[in-house]
Amino acid sequence: MKVLWELFWTFAKMGVMTFGGGYAMLPILQREVVENKRWVTEEEIMDYYAIGQCTPGIIAVNTATFIGQKIRGIAGGIVATLGVVFPSVVIISILAGLITNFSHLVWVQNAFAGIQVCVCVLIFNAVMKLLKKSVVDKRTAAIFAVVLVGSVFLRISPAWFVIVAAAVGIILKNLEVKGK
Amino acid sequence: MSVYLRLYWEFFKTGLFAVGGGMATLPFLKDIGQSTGWYTYTDLMNMLAVSESTPGPIGINMATYVGFTVGGIPGAVIATLGEVTPSIIVILIVAMMLKKFRDNRYVNMAFYGLRPASTGLIGAACVTVMLEVMTGIKVLAADGALVNTFRMAGESLIKWPGVLLGALLIVLTNFVKPVKNWHPIVFIAFSAVVGIVFRFAGV
Numbered sequence: 001m002k003v004l005w006e007l008f009w010t011f012a013k014m015g016v017m018t019f020g021g022g023y024a025m026l027p028i029l030q031r032e033v034v035e036n037k038r039w040v041t042e043e044e045i046m047d048y049y050a051i052g053q054c055t056p057g058i059i060a061v062n063t064a065t066f067i068g069q070k071i072r073g074i075a076g077g078i079v080a081t082l083g084v085v086f087p088s089v090v091i092i093s094i095l096a097g098l099i100t101n102f103s104h105l106v107w108v109q110n111a112f113a114g115i116q117v118c119v120c121v122l123i124f125n126a127v128m129k130l131l132k133k134s135v136v137d138k139r140t141a142a143i144f145a146v147v148l149v150g151s152v153f154l155r156i157s158p159a160w161f162v163i164v165a166a167a168v169g170i171i172l173k174n175l176e177v178k179g180k
Numbered sequence: 181m182s183v184y185l186r187l188y189w190e191f192f193k194t195g196l197f198a199v200g201g202g203m204a205t206l207p208f209l210k211d212i213g214q215s216t217g218w219y220t221y222t223d224l225m226n227m228l229a230v231s232e233s234t235p236g237p238i239g240i241n242m243a244t245y246v247g248f249t250v251g252g253i254p255g256a257v258i259a260t261l262g263e264v265t266p267s268i269i270v271i272l273i274v275a276m277m278l279k280k281f282r283d284n285r286y287v288n289m290a291f292y293g294l295r296p297a298s299t300g301l302i303g304a305a306c307v308t309v310m311l312e313v314m315t316g317i318k319v320l321a322a323d324g325a326l327v328n329t330f331r332m333a334g335e336s337l338i339k340w341p342g343v344l345l346g347a348l349l350i351v352l353t354n355f356v357k358p359v360k361n362w363h364p365i366v367f368i369a370f371s372a373v374v375g376i377v378f379r380f381a382g383v
Contacts, residue, residue: 016235025237051281054291055274057267058239059201065271077272085244085260088236092244093256095230106383107376114375115229116222116313117342118368121349122232123306126203127299128354134295143293147300151207152308152319155214155328158207158301159197162294169293170286 003072004079010037011064011083018060018084025060039071060084139172183251184258186216191243191262196270200298202231202239205263207301209246210308218250221312221319233365239263314342341378345371 010032018025026049033039040048045067052062061081068080102108135141147161194208206228213219219227227249231241240260247259274281281287311317311330316337320329349367352359375381 015237015240018235018237047278051274051278052271053200054287055267055270056197056199057195057264057270058205058237060237061240061264061267062271065268066275069272069275074272077268077275081264081268084237085240085264088234088240089244089256089260091234091236092230092241093248093253095234096245096248096256099226099230106381109381109383110376110379111372112226112229112375113342113380113382114345114371114373114378115368116225116309117345117375117380118349118364118371119225119229119232120306120310120313121346121353121367122364123203123206123228123302123309124350125353127303127306130200130203130295130299130302134299140292140296144296144300144303147297148303148307151301151304153328157193158211159193161297161301162197162199165293165297166290167293169291170289173285173289173292 004075006037007068007071007076007080008083008086011068011080012086014064015060015084015087025063029063033067040067044070143168184254187247187250187255188258188262190216191247191259192265194243195263196266198239198298199294202237202242203302204298205239205242207305209242210305212246219246221309223249225309225313229368233368310346314339314346341380345374 014025014029014032017028029049030042030045034042034045045063048063048066049059052059052066055062061084064080064084065077069077072079099108103112131144135144143165147165150156151158151161190212194205194212198204198208206224209224210221213221213224224246227242227245228238231238231245234241240263243259243263244256248256251258308319311319316332316339318331320331349371353367354360
């Protein structure tokens with residue numbers, strides 16, 4: 001029980017310190033979980049982080065579940081995850097309540113109109129960064145382009161693009177193996 | 181179906197299919213807003229801005245915010261739990277066969293196709309919000325329609341103040357040496373000030 005509490009609070013702390021997404025989490029995670037608590041080794045955490053990036057969901061959550069289950073099985077995985085999301089739920093609920101109350105003010109509306117431009121740029125930068133990692137040849141470039149255009153013009157759930165793309169990846173790679 | 185059940189289900193799907201971290205949930209959140217009418221793109225943009233500027237993983241912050249918008253504090257909790265449920269299930273399964281998963285040919289093959297698709301989805305969300313924020317074009321989707329429709333909203337085709345600020349921010353965040361490594365919150369704060377001074381909302 002004591003270990004579960006420790007897991008919860010350690011990851012809650014991690015949640016507060018993760019400012020700006022899962023990528024920002026790794027250095028803090030290393031210091032806390034590898035050096036201070038000695039729960040996992042450096043190699044293990046790199047593995048977890050790598051797998052956390054290529055499994056569905058939020059990277060920070062995936063990594064937390066992984067470390068939690070390593071220490072205390074299924075319960076540990078769940079508790080670590082609840083810990084990492086706990087600060088978000090509290091902070092955002094308070095902020096969202098406040099913003100709703102102030103959203104009728106003219107300067108708040110103008111501020112958010114400015115912020116929206118910035119958010120566009122942040123998304124654009126994220127896409128550019130992801131492009132370098134995901135588009136590695138002509139075929140991945142084609143998949144990117146088809147999904148981009150398809151998703152802008154068609155009203156299909158993004159889930160379908162994901163499912164079909166995974167199947168296409170398997171088929172393309174299989175043809176490649178057979179072609180050799 | 182009760183709103184909370186729907187909320188849990190929508191976020192469960194988001195958590196299951198969004199691959200590649202917080203930003204990858206954006207196309208799904210866009211889709212939820214479109215199909216339920218719970219919130220608009222503009223609302224979503226504001227939520228994303230707040231999520232980027234507060235502590236916590238962006239994906240979780242956005243889930244909490246959307247949940248709160250739809251159903252108050254219970255909504256915030258339910259949306260967040262919905263989003264992390266698939267993660268917990270998938271990771272617990274993967275952890276049981278860690279070595280096999282990492283070396284599995286099919287997993288690697290699937291990701292060859294998945295990664296560019298995920299980037300394409302975020303790119304599409306980017307295009308849509310850019311049209312909304314920097315031009316007078318709105319992307320509409322009538323319920324049940326297969327194809328999105330584009331419509332002029334407002335008087336001017338291009339919103340020049342937004343385009344100029346966007347261009348400035350792209351240069352600052354990518355090419356100006358010490359500045360580009362600053363935390364996004366700095367640029368968000370800067371944009372808020374610009375928005376207030378130049379009356380970006382037009383009021």
